[in-house]
Amino acid sequence: MIKPPERWYLLAFSAQTHHDLDTLTEKLAALLQENAELALEEVAPALIASYGEDSIRRTLVCHNRQEALETLRLHDTGKLLTGEPQTRHRPIAFLFPGLGEQYEHMGQQLYLTEPVFRKYIDDSDELLRPFGLQLKETLYPTDTQQEHTPSQEKLDLRRLLRRTASTSRLNQTALAQPATFAIEYALAQLLFSWGIHPHALLGYSIGEYVAACLAGVFSFPDAVRLVAARAQLIERLPHGSMLAVPLSEQEITPLLGNHLSLAALNGDALSIVAGPSEAVSELERLLQQRDIVTIRLNTAHAFHSHMMKAIASEFEDVVRTCTLQAPRIPYLSNVTGTWITPEQATDPGYWATHLHQPVRFADGLQALWKQPEMALLEVGPGQTLCSLALQARQNPEQESVTLPTMRAAFEHLDDRAFLLNTIGKLWLTGVPLNWNQFYQQKPDYTLPQLLRTTVEPPEQETSEARKMSRRRKPKQKRTRPWLTTDYVPPSGEREQALVSLWQRILHIDGIGIHDSFFELGGHSLLALRILEALKKTYGVELPLSSLFEAPTVAQFARVLDDALRGEHHQHNEAQPAAFTGPALHYQLPNGLKIMHQNKAETDHFYEDIFVHRAYTSHLPELPQNACVFDVGANIGLFTLFLHSLNRGIQIYAFEPSPPTFEVLSRNIALHKVNARLFPFGLSDTARTAEFTFYPFSTGMSSFYANRAEEEEVLTSILQNQYQQARPEMEQVMRYAGELVEERLKSQTFVCKLHPLSAVMKENAVERIDLLKIDVQKSELDVLRGIADEDWNKIHSIVAEVHNLHGQLDTITNLLKAHGYTLTVQQDELYKGSVIYLLYASRP
Incomplete structure (x- = not known):
């Protein structure tokens, strides 16, 4: 039991x-x-x-x-x-997934604790019995070897990587489609009961039936019956396959031939192809020969393809037995990609066509993003639709709220805790909730x-804090910088000791226990000094990662307490929260307030760009109203530098990394820069590629990530700093291995690439006064994306070049052939590495 x-x-x-x-x-x-x-x-x-x-x-x-x-x-x-x-009063839209994310025990904690959710699962089970289907026994099997309760583990990596072969009946179309419908409908009704009502709906494939039923097109019993009949008709069809391809509709259509169909459009360059397995395999081989990465979907049938036409007439007859009503809640059609009309929704022929027409989901998402301030809530398992929604934004500066309601199959989390977290986040973003309901x-x-009771003020500095502060006479301290957190004083001896240490190391007065070490200006070198001081005071040796994972005094005090008690500190295997998003505010030495990702890199960028003027020092002065392409804009310091020099400059900034692009967008908006932002990279062809993002070394993030090469560059930098006799470097070199390991923690994204000339043509750019390229090993790709007729339009170029496989000579010869005069330099910091700065200008 x-x-x-x-x-x-x-x-x-x-x-x-x-x-x-x-x-x-x-x-x-x-x-x-x-x-x-x-x-x-x-x-x-x-x-x-x-x-x-x-x-x-x-x-x-x-x-x-x-x-x-x-x-x-x-x-x-x-x-x-x-x-x-x-x-x-933020409006909200519900998104309903299709097949692919279903799993056993889906929503089980909700079934056990939420009467509304349980009612609709029970009702669906009863309605499906005449079809020979046992919904509850399939969703919540009792013959498993152990009870299904959330594990202490956060992720099931085998499920995440799709390496477990599931024998669940939920993989069978006849059960998968009704089960997906039932879960999503029950979850939506639970949200309704809590006073959360959508202004719009969008479903993916079978998800459109959930949207239509909630909108009143079908009654609930009719919808369950239709979904079950549809699934059983599909089950009778010959098997087929589906393939995800990173190409647009225009690019993939000529390759389909007579046997394949375009089954879905999930993004500008993300299509799903379906058809007989042999034809899909042949296309897969063709695309592999062109170095185009594809993904075979885990499905037994070719949904939304011409193979579905064989049952369209029979299914239309089934739909005609139902009473169809005009929708009472607006929702978007998969067939047209725009708002459903009453005529379409109530036409049985529409639902037959829906079987074999492509799912134009990207068009539907773009229609939703046109609604001001709309929040998108994925009502069903996983968050695939949330990811597609973020990719579909056409205005990168638009605030985006996309939230899931149910864990994915590979996450071991409690269903109700997961859902309550989302409810709280909705309210934090301004979605109105009916709390009484x-x-x-x-x-x-x-x-x-x-709650009117007062809080006692903190005690004065304790002996432990005084012991640590006496170790070195403090220098003149700075006042507490501009932060996102309000000041909260330390309470207790441990917190006071840590605050005292941080204030001494960071040379800042008034540090609070919730202030982020990195937002205060901390970086890896200063973190090592913190750890060395703790080792001397307490005799404990903590790894560098401990401060990255617990970046506030309040959090780090617990880590230190655990270490003093001899308890093993569990490392967080996920990406460190301190660096994965635009969470940190910072004030540059010139007084400019920005958002950034970590201080060490920002200080380095600032020194290069604002102090040494590295990208402009060997180039002609930019004219008024100049046009600049900032390729590899990172967080936007070069763009802000240009803006401070010449308010009339028009800047085109390119940054493919989603976390970095978010920071870039906020910096540009904060200072009202005349810039157009593009969330993709430049290359020789239009395509997608895997981008490796280093949260602690964003400037080394790359489409051509190579850990050995990155380690070599970091080691060279550390050695150069050591040879410059910086006093802290002897201590740092003892931690060099761990420091490099932290800096190269990574995560990956699939990002878009476009040729530079295509961007020029699309935006009617006839002259580029400065093309700045800092793209970590992709610089030759960027230059090869310039068409012959556009070279004369580009007057100056500065590029950071990684001299791998003779790339510096290749680029030098290319630029000379197009009439540029060149200067090549290597910064002292990069001596012994492969990194050079190349300046090119026309006479």
């Missing part, structure tokens, strides 16, 4: 300022500490009723009061989420009185 899962609670509250919000957080922690009789199910509705209308919001999902208390006291930003929505409990209005 499966035991009931743990209860989970969502706490939500708000205030007018960050300081007030932090004060309320501390008071809530004190309240829970001092009033053990208060149950979380009483606290949660009272809290939102009393403190839920202000603009700065905070949420916490926890499964008991002890977890809530610990998170509130430690201000654990991994669990305690804060947001300041730009609107309090959500909690279904009258709030206790005595809570505000209890």
Whole structure:
């Protein structure tokens, strides 16, 4: 017998300022500490009723009061989420996935704890019995060897990499389609019961049936019957295959021939092809010969292909037995890629056509993005549609809210905790929620009185803090910089000792326990000094990664406590949160406020660009109203530098890495730069490629990542710094191996590439005064993307060249052949490496 899962609670509250919000957080922690009789199910509705209308919001999902208390006291930003929505009435669209993400035990914790969800799964099960289908037994099998409960592991890597051969009946079309429909419909009804109502709907393939049913086109019993009949008709058809191809509709169509069909358009350069397995294999071989990477989908049939036409007439007859009504909620058609019309929705022939026409999902996503401030919520397993939605944005500066509601098959997380986290995030972004419906409990209005208790001020600096601060006479300290967090003082001897150490190492006064080490200006070298000081004081040796994974005093105090107790610190195998997004604010030495990803790189970029003017020092002065292509813009410092020199410059900035592009976008918007931003790279042909992103070394991120080459460059830099007799480098060299390992932690993205001349043509660019190229080994690809007739339009070029396989000579000869005068230099920092700067200009 499966035991009931743990209860989970969502706490939500708000205030007018960050300081007030932090004060309320501390008071809530004190309240829970001092009033053990208060149950979380009483606290949660009272809290939102009393403190839920202000603009700065905070949420916490926890499964008991002890977890809530610990998170509130430690201000654990991994669990305690804060947001300041730009609107309090953000509209929302529901996205419904198709097949491919279904798995056994899908939504099981919701089935056990949420009556609304359970009702619609039970009702679907009853409606499917006449078709010989046993939905609940298939979704929640009881003959497995162990109960299905969330593991302590966060990921099932074998499932993630698709290396487990599943024998689940959910892989059979006849069961997979009804099960997917039932889960998504039940989940949507649960959201409705919580007062979350969509303004628009978009489904993928079978997901359009969920959208149509919720919109009122079909009744629920008719929709279940239609989906089951459709699936059984498909099951009778000959088997086929489907292939994901990184090409546009125009590029793939000539290759389809008579046997293959375009089954789906998921992006500008992401198509799905379907047809007989032999024809799909032949196309796969052809594309491999052209170095085009493809992915074979795990499916037994060629959905949305001409192979489906054999059952279209029979299925249309089934649809005619149903009563169809005009939609009451707007939704988008897979067939047309735009808003469904009442005539289409109520035409049985439309649903027959839907079987064998391509799913124009990318068009539907672009239509949704045209709706102002729309949030997109994926209602179903996984977050594939969220990923497609982010890729479909046409305006890269548009704020994007895309959230999943249900874990993917490879994630071992509690279903209700996952969903509650998403509900909290929706509210943080400004989606209005009906809290009375959500909690279904009258709030206790005595809570505000209890929260008026005061918080005791922190004690004075303790002996432990004084012991650490006496080790070196402190230099003149700077004031606390511009940060996203409000100041929260240390409490307790350990936090005070760490704050004292950080203030000494960073030369900053007034550090709070929730201030990020990296946002304060910390970097790898300073992190090593922190660790050395802790080793001398406490006798514990912590890895460099510990500070990267716990970058605030509050977080790091727990790591240190664990180490002193002899407990093994569990390393987080995921990408470090401190560097994966635009979370860090920074003020450059010239006073310019920016967003950035880490201080060490930003300081290096600033020194090169603003101080040494590395990209412009050997080139003619730019004229007024000049046109500049910043290829490999990173976070935008060169673009900002040009803007500070000449407000009339028109800049075209290219950055393929999604996390870096997000920072670039915010910097350009913050300073109102006259720049057009492109979330792709430049190359010799239009294609997609895998991009390796190093969160701790973003400037080394590349389409041609090679760990040995990156290690060689980093080692050369460290050696050069050591030979320059920098005082801290002897200590650093002892950690060189670990430092390089941290810097080269990576994640990958599939990114787009376009030829430079194609961009010029599309944007009517007739003159480029400066082409700046800093693209980590792709510089020759960029230059080869210039058509012969466009070379005379480019007046100056500066490129960082990686001299691998004689590339410096190749590029030099290419530029000389086009009439450029050249200068080549190597910075002192890169001596012994393959990196050079090349300047080219026309006489």
